[in-house]
Amino acid sequence: MSEAMLSKVRKLLAQAEDPACTPAESAAFMTKATELIARYGVDRALLAAREPAVDPVGDRVVEVVAPYARDKAGLLAAVADPLRCRCVRRREGSGFAMHLFGFASDLERVELLFTSLLVQAAHGLAGAVVPGGEHPAAFRRTWLAGFAQVIGERLRAAEAGAVAEAGAPSVALVLADRSDRVERRLAEAYPRLRTAPRRRLAGGGFGSGAAAGRRADLGGTGLTGTGVSRSIPG
Numbered sequence: 001m002s003e004a005m006l007s008k009v010r011k012l013l014a015q016a017e018d019p020a021c022t023p024a025e026s027a028a029f030m031t032k033a034t035e036l037i038a039r040y041g042v043d044r045a046l047l048a049a050r051e052p053a054v055d056p057v058g059d060r061v062v063e064v065v066a067p068y069a070r071d072k073a074g075l076l077a078a079v080a081d082p083l084r085c086r087c088v089r090r091r092e093g094s095g096f097a098m099h100l101f102g103f104a105s106d107l108e109r110v111e112l113l114f115t116s117l118l119v120q121a122a123h124g125l126a127g128a129v130v131p132g133g134e135h136p137a138a139f140r141r142t143w144l145a146g147f148a149q150v151i152g153e154r155l156r157a158a159e160a161g162a163v164a165e166a167g168a169p170s171v172a173l174v175l176a177d178r179s180d181r182v183e184r185r186l187a188e189a190y191p192r193l194r195t196a197p198r199r200r201l202a203g204g205g206f207g208s209g210a211a212a213g214r215r216a217d218l219g220g221t222g223l224t225g226t227g228v229s230r231s232i233p234g
Helices: 003-016 023-050 069-080 103-126 136-166 170-189 205-216
Strands: 058-066 088-090 095-103
Touching: 003 023, 003 170, 023 095, 023 103, 023 136, 058 069, 058 088, 058 170, 069 088, 069 095, 069 103, 069 136, 088 103, 088 205, 095 103, 095 170, 103 136, 103 205, 136 205
Parallel strands: none
Antiparallel strands: 058 095, 088 095
């Protein structure tokens, strides 16, 4: 990502995370940051269609640590899928190793967003009030599930908007081809991959987490580090 665009995204994120920022102001900063990130993804895809060497298919491993490692892994998956990346969850100690596959520019976008969203989730959970009589861990797991679901929906909408803005019918074909190539790379690495069973959660935090997901800024904090060790209240 160019330094100029990265600087813009960082500024938008800093403004959205300011405690003095109102929900309306945060939403405005989020909208602009999302547009920049999505437009960057389409621009890189079109450039790579002409010059494949500038954006190769690759992979990287992201370690997601306790507490709430599985829930944070779910957030990473919610970010990766709309940005045309795939991930495989592997148990590693008390946490998980998330093996991501995608084009270099898309993997970069996933890492930027996941870093930022972990920070925002930690802030949101710290301020969320657990209802009396409810187990805190159950509440926080459902809070994170609601947060992740809304983030995924917003990212899909932003990506669709960037494709529509590009206008050219060939864009959809280019992106479909990229997705197919990522799937092939994944199949080569994990030929016998199985889908995990659907998870069932008990807790009343989903609505609160979803509301926080709608307020979250979808910018990024930097090119290095995933932020996976950010502390979520235990």
